[in-house]
Amino acid sequence: MSYVDGFVVPVPKAKLADYIKLARKADKVFRQHGALDYREWIADDVEPGKVTSFPRSVKLKPDEVVVFSYIVYKSRKQRDKVMAKALQDPRLGGMDPNTMPFDTKRMFFGGFKKLV
Numbered sequence: 001m002s003y004v005d006g007f008v009v010p011v012p013k014a015k016l017a018d019y020i021k022l023a024r025k026a027d028k029v030f031r032q033h034g035a036l037d038y039r040e041w042i043a044d045d046v047e048p049g050k051v052t053s054f055p056r057s058v059k060l061k062p063d064e065v066v067v068f069s070y071i072v073y074k075s076r077k078q079r080d081k082v083m084a085k086a087l088q089d090p091r092l093g094g095m096d097p098n099t100m101p102f103d104t105k106r107m108f109f110g111g112f113k114k115l116v
Contacts, residue, residue, distance in 0.1 A: 002036070003073045005083075007109040010058040011067050011102045016042075018101035019067065029092050030071055033085040037072035058106045067102075076111065 011019045020040075027038040043066035046054040054066045073079035086092060097104040
């Protein structure tokens, strides 16, 4: 059985390089603490929908791009342990929402157990 944390984030195009640096650091930290996989994907084909869509979900601004990411774990129990360790890791410590390279208030995320 596996478990996945998924994230959708609006990233200003001007801060994309900073976001990539943060993502690379997070990739190393999460994998070193036991995550099986860590991936970040930039939107390529995500048109705004009439009712809902990835752009609408994060209230995407014209100068931003949607980033979708996920982290894979063995189980929810293992995820809880990895997440606790990663968030305490000094390499990710001090992540102030005011200095992040994206608007943390418009990010959304959640944990998912395997269905198929």
